[in-house]
Amino acid sequence: MEANIHLMRMMYARVIMAFAQLMCMEPLKAARLFYNSKLYELISEGVADLHCRSEIYLAEELKLELQKH
Numbered sequence: 001m002e003a004n005i006h007l008m009r010m011m012y013a014r015v016i017m018a019f020a021q022l023m024c025m026e027p028l029k030a031a032r033l034f035y036n037s038k039l040y041e042l043i044s045e046g047v048a049d050l051h052c053r054s055e056i057y058l059a060e061e062l063k064l065e066l067q068k069h
Contacts, residue, residue, distance in 0.1 A: 008043075008044070008051060011051060011055070012034065012040075012043075014055040015034060015055045015058045015059055015062070016030045016031045016034050017030075017055075018055040018056055018058070018059035019033070019034060019058075019059040019062050019063065021059075022056075022059050022060070022063060023063065033062070033066060034062060037062055037065055037066070038065055039058065039061055039062050039065055043058070
């Protein structure tokens with residue numbers, strides 16, 4: 001993936017905030033869940049251009065991933 005690291009970090013922050021709002025949780029807890037998720041791993045590896053998806057979509061995907069556990 002050739003995305004600028006600064007842009008990726010800003011996108012991660014938006015996903016974390018969207019997830020925190022979706023789940024009615026503190027952003028710090030949402031950040032811990034995000035950075036320990038398979039979704040984060042896939043995004044950072046550039047799989048399926050997930051970084052091009054909306055923050056809401058990615059927050060929903062994170063929710064689904066965590067519900068499976």
